[in-house]
Amino acid sequence: MSLLDTLNQDMKQAMKNKDKQKLSVIRMLKASLQNEAIKHGRELNEEEELTVLAREMKQRKDSLQEFEKAGREDLVAGLQDEIAVLTPYLPKQLTEEELHEIVAQTISETGAASKADMGKVMGALMPKVKGKADGGLVNRIVQQQLS
Structure with missing residues (x-):
């Protein structure tokens, strides 16, 4: 099953569960994947999907560090939730x-x-x-x- 199929299933489940945070993150990720596909003019392969996913995760981790430095605990909590939603879609990390x-x-x-x-x-x-x-x-x- 492709990443996009998994995201669609998880998005439906988030809608049923009324999980607005998860739904929002999945929609942002799907939009990034679709924008990248449009940019390439074709469907993305698994490696390209992984690149987009890694980029989204990196953006959130970088923002998290900046918000922590600035003492913005209100924004830190939201980003930690977003990272928790994205993490299961990444491949197992190397030790x-x-x-x-x-x-x-x-x-x-x-x-x-x-x-x-x-x-x-x-x-x-x-x-x-x-x-x-x-x-x-x-x-x-x-x-x-x-x-």
């Missing part, structure tokens, strides 16, 4: 140990030896962990292993 293994393997595959090779490593690594790990965490682990 730090799994990331360390993948990074080490990619470094050996690319023959990277120093931080100067960081771009080469990240270019090879990101497609492997796309949607399964936070880019900032991946970046930090690569820097640790290349130093």
Whole structure:
């Protein structure tokens, strides 16, 4: 079942349950997916859907950090709810140990030896962990292993 089909089913269920928060988040996500499909001029494949989903999650996490810094607890609670609604649609996230293994393997595959090779490593690594790990965490682990 595609992500759009799952979202449609969950949207119907949210309507029946009168869950306005979940309904709103699902509608925003569907709109983002449909806008991306229009931009590409075709249906999205699974990887493209994952990219849109990851982008939506990243936007919310970035906003959450900013609101926490500004002390806007009223907005923090709403964003945490939105993140909770989006999380089940993301693939299972990799643990730090799994990331360390993948990074080490990619470094050996690319023959990277120093931080100067960081771009080469990240270019090879990101497609492997796309949607399964936070880019900032991946970046930090690569820097640790290349130093």
